[in-house]
Amino acid sequence: MNTQTRTEHRIRYGMVMDTRKCVGCNACVLACKNENGTPHGFTRDWITTTTRGRFPKLSMEIRSERCNHCENAPCVTVCPTGASHITDTGIVLVDHDKCTGCKACIAACPYDARFIHPAGYADKCTFCNHRVEQGLDPACVSVCPTESLHFGDLNDPDSEVSRLVAENEFKVLHPEAGTRPKLFFLV
Amino acid sequence: MDTTLIETVSGRHNPMIDPHMHIWGWEIPVYLFLGGLVAGIMVLVPLLELRTNERSKGLQHAPLVAAGLLSLGMLSLLLDLEYPAHVYRFYTTFQPTSPMSWGSWVLMLVYPALILSWLGGLTQETRDRLGRLPGSGLVQWALEFATIHRTGILWLTIVLGVALGTYTGLLLGTMEARLQWHTATLGPLFLTSGISTGAAFLMLMPAEEDRLNRLVRWDSIAIVVELGLIGAMLLGFATGGTTGLIAVKTVMGGEWTPWFWSLVVVAGLAVPLALNLTEIRQHVHMTLFSPLLVLGGGFALRWILVMAGQQTSFALLQ
Incomplete structure (x- = not known):
């Protein structure tokens, strides 16, 4: 009997953020605001710095943070109307x-x-889905001057993001929440 | 002193999110309180009626009053929506993983159940008056339906009351990201508190002495269970690791501690329980103090949990 196995490739977009390269210049934040027209006073991505240690032995980690596009997304499961998906x-x-x-x-x-957009709906990072559909990187990734942001298909073992995650030490934020975030921070 | 510094500075300053989340104001505690109170009425009035097989004349209109209170709660909920024109979107879908979606549909079933249980327990005099209203054909049909299926409607009302009361707690309890809300005890706690506040509200209505005595006993049982559930909730948090300790700190050493213990535990539960027990044992005539304290305590419980819980997030973990 002849059997034919077809495996369909399913894209699973994710982002890798290299904390070792980020200088906290806020270019990603401004690029996002310009690209998505985020209203004044609101932001979809932001820079967070964590300082650890005991003077004079201090270390600083700079992260560009945003929605983690979780695989087990609680924002989606609690949504009563299916708006979050x-x-x-x-x-x-x-x-x-x-x-x-x-x-x-x-x-x-x-x-x-997430936050409430002044127009009355919940808003957040979309990974610039409108750009991604055209084969472009999200705006924040495309402007990063230190190339600390990377975007791609986590299901493709040859993609840059898959290789970075495979070859480097990384962490995700609040793993204890069990949300399986797709934003990886190289440390 | 050997101290290791861990300091996080965020460049995010989104309104209602930073520095502490404050997305839900007075509207949500008001809704949760009224929803719980109505749930209590939906459980207690049918239970009283099933025991004696007749409705107390003084509680004749209690289900209709409950429907009015629930409408006030839903108005409060509507005021909380940032895009109220999209409220119909709750009813164009059913999302099985969303407690809010379950609640929306339960609320739609609650109204007909309340109306039918109200009609089924009306006195003949009131029925005759209703029969003279315009469009009385429909009223007569509803009265007949409510009378024929009275027992079934009463049990359905009880089931829906339990669902409504439990859902108001689950709405918060399923949010893992808000550390103080994330406990399975919130569902039964809000249901029990709803039964207690429902009993207190009914005590303010002109019910007969034997019904009032029964309500005082049921209220006392609900208060004891509620105290036990609060104890279980705090014990669960205290033994629940770092996230649990953050949760328990809000009411044990944190900002809301004096309000929680004075308004909820002492004034809202312990004092009314003592008054109820005095009434039961000494056969003292009931006063308004106990029900009013229970109502105030029930509202304070929801107010404090909604306000304090929002601020307990994973960001507090270092």
Whole structure:
């Protein structure tokens, strides 16, 4: 009997952020605001610095943070209308037309990555899905002057993000939340 | 002193999120309180009716009053929505993993159950008056339906009351990201508190003496269970590692400690329980103090948990 096995490749987008290269210049933050027209006073990505140690032996870690596009996304499971959803490529998005602004997703996010857009819907990083669909990198990745941000398909073992994760020590934020985030920080 | 510094500075300053989350204001505690109170009425009035096979004349309109209170709660919920024009979106889908979606549909079932249980327990005099209203054909049909299926409707009302009361707690309890809300005890705690506040509300209505005595006993049982659940919740947090310690600190040493213990535990539970027990044992005539304290304590419980819980996040872990 002849059997034919077909494996369909399913894209699973993720991001790698190299904390060893980031200088905290905020270019990613400004690029995001320009690209997505984020209103004044709000931000979809941001720089966080953590200083550890005992003077004079101090170390500083600089991270460019945003929505972690979790595989087990609590913002999606609590959404009462289906506005928060995960695309076939693993990107967590909000359908503005379905959002009531109930804020359950904001409360459910362990990363506090969401906010209420002044127009009344829950807003957050989209991995610049409109650019990704055209084969482009997210705006933050494309402008990073130190190349500390990388974007790609985590299901492709030959992609840059897969290689970086495989070959380097990394961490994710709040692994104890069990959300399986897809934003990896090289440390 | 050998101290290791860990200091995190974030460049994020999103409104309602930073420096501490404050997405839910007065509207949510008001809704949770009224929802719980209505759940209590939905459990207690049918239970009283099933025991004696007749409704107390003084509690005749209690289900209708409950429907009014629930409407006030839903209005409060609507005011909380950032895009209220999209409220219909709750009813164009059902999301099985979302407690809010379950709650939306339960609320839609609660109204007909309340109306039918109200109609089924009306006195003949009130039925005759309703029959003279315009469109009385529909009213007559509903009255007949409510009378024929009275027992079934009463049990359905109890089940829906339990669902409503439990859901108000699960709404918060399923949010793992808010450390103080993330406990399975919130569902039964809010249900029990709802039954207690429901009993207290019914005590303010002109019910007969034997019904009032029964309500005082049921309220006392609910208060004892509620105290036990609060103890279990705090014990669970205290033994729950770092996240649990952050959660328990809000009411044991943190900002909300004096309010929680004075308004909820002492004034809202311990004092009314003592008053109830005095009434039961000494056969003292009931006063308004106990029910009013229970209502105040039930509201304070929800207010404190909603406000304090929002601020307990993973960001507090270093």
